Amino acid sequence: MSDRQKHIPVLLPTPDRRQCEMALDELVARNVDGISLALLAYRDGHPYLFRGKELQNAGKLAAMASSMAALSGTMLREIDSDSGEMTLLQGKKGKIIIVQVPAANNLMLLAVHTTEEVNLGLLLAHTKSCVTKVAASFGAAQAGQP
Amino acid sequence: MDRKITYKLVFIGAPGSGKSTCIGAVSDIPVVSTDVACTDGLASIKETTTVALDYGEMSLGDGERLLLYGLPGQSRFTFMFDTVAENLAGVVMLIDASSAAPLEGLEETLRTYAGRIGETPFVAAINKVQGNVDALREQVAETLRRHGLVGPVIVVDARRREDMALIFDLVFLCAEYSDV
Ligand SMILES: Nc1nc2c(ncn2[C@@H]2O[C@H](COP(=O)(O)OP(=O)(O)OP(=O)(O)O)[C@@H](O)[C@H]2O)c(=O)[nH]1
Ligand SMILES: [Mg+2]
Numbered sequence: 001m002s003d004r005q006k007h008i009p010v011l012l013p014t015p016d017r018r019q020c021e022m023a024l025d026e027l028v029a030r031n032v033d034g035i036s037l038a039l040l041a042y043r044d045g046h047p048y049l050f051r052g053k054e055l056q057n058a059g060k061l062a063a064m065a066s067s068m069a070a071l072s073g074t075m076l077r078e079i080d081s082d083s084g085e086m087t088l089l090q091g092k093k094g095k096i097i098i099v100q101v102p103a104a105n106n107l108m109l110l111a112v113h114t115t116e117e118v119n120l121g122l123l124l125a126h127t128k129s130c131v132t133k134v135a136a137s138f139g140a141a142q143a144g145q146p
Numbered sequence: 147m148d149r150k151i152t153y154k155l156v157f158i159g160a161p162g163s164g165k166s167t168c169i170g171a172v173s174d175i176p177v178v179s180t181d182v183a184c185t186d187g188l189a190s191i192k193e194t195t196t197v198a199l200d201y202g203e204m205s206l207g208d209g210e211r212l213l214l215y216g217l218p219g220q221s222r223f224t225f226m227f228d229t230v231a232e233n234l235a236g237v238v239m240l241i242d243a244s245s246a247a248p249l250e251g252l253e254e255t256l257r258t259y260a261g262r263i264g265e266t267p268f269v270a271a272i273n274k275v276q277g278n279v280d281a282l283r284e285q286v287a288e289t290l291r292r293h294g295l296v297g298p299v300i301v302v303d304a305r306r307r308e309d310m311a312l313i314f315d316l317v318f319l320c321a322e323y324s325d326v
Contacts, residue, residue, distance in 0.1 A: 011189075012185055042185040042186075043182045043183070043185065043197075044182050044183075044184055044185050044186070044195055044197055045197055045218075045220070045222055045223065046185065046186065046222075059222050060222065060225065062222070063197070063218075063220075063222040063223050063225070064225060066182065066197045066198075067180070067197050067198035067218075067223065067226060068198075070180035070181075070182055070197045070198045071180055071198045073180075074178060074179065074180050074198075078178070105183070107185060
């Protein structure tokens with residue numbers, strides 16, 4: 001399966017693209033200063049949608065988000081048969097948070113980048129609210145875990 | 147903790163070629179897996195795909211251990227190679243003989259890792275073989291030559307321990323006799 005082929009989800013539920021765009025726009029453009037980027041990706045690393053800072057390679061970032069999320073989940077399972085829900089990376093110049101979208105069997109991930117001045121609580125609250133909107137856009141019938 | 151000698155081997159190859167299967171077949175420890183359910187056409191071949199890495203270990207006796215890393219097959223995950231690249235003992239390239247276009251998969255993998263794998267001992271293993279593969283084997287060897295890679299091309303069943311043992315022997319032979 002070549003990466004050059006366009007990603008065509010096979011028999012999978014899809015979110016409402018318009019609603020996802022609105023949720024990401026709200027997060028990046030309107031709501032919080034310092035959120036520089038939001039990227040919605042499939043769990044196996046295909047990009048779906050991104051907003052914010054010009055990205056040279058959204059595909060690479062989507063793949064990295066899925067790798068990080070999978071490694072976090074693997075580590076949590078190793079210790080406590082838990083599963084991964086959120087991954088937080090703290091750098092010197094900012095933070096990255098990667099959250100599962102709780103719909104359609106965790107089909108998607110949301111990755112958000114902030115500059116250093118954004119406080120963690122605020123980042124979590126806004127990310128959570130965005131993820132809830134994305135999850136709702138799959139339609140009530142398809143929504144997964146709460 | 148004692149620090150015994152360890153050797154790192156990395157498995158690369160097209161999606162579905164059998165990298166995770168290989169490591170699962172020979173690891174002495176439960177494999178660390180990062181597979182997730184596929185969301186693309188790969189789902190028609192198998193349910194899950196590796197998005198970070200597989201990790202397994204195999205004892206070589208005398209406290210020496212082989213550390214086995216399986217990478218994702220898709221080129222979007224090339225960055226994962228850099229996380230395991232240091233001090234590699236060898237690279238195992240799997241070629242899926244049952245795929246519709248085994249050589250395309252090989253070409254794509256070679257393009258993906260161009261400049262990264264030339265310096266390390268290298269074994270190409272043709273997997274999932276049915277019937278005669280002499281022609282494919284020759285084509286694989288020819289493709290590798292064209293990419294400036296030298297290494298043995300063998301036929302294996304990735305699910306068999308003995309075949310994996312052969313791969314490891316060859317990697318170490320290459321390391322011993324290579325002048326790189
Ligand atoms: N017949 C046959 N099947 C095999 C052999 N090796 C692997 N398989 C099967 O082929 C599939 C290979 O899947 P994986 O091991 O997940 O492949 P992978 O290379 O790790 O794939 P990605 O992580 O998606 O890149 C599995 O369904 C295996 O059971 C083999 O030697 N012979
Ligand atoms: Mg795999």
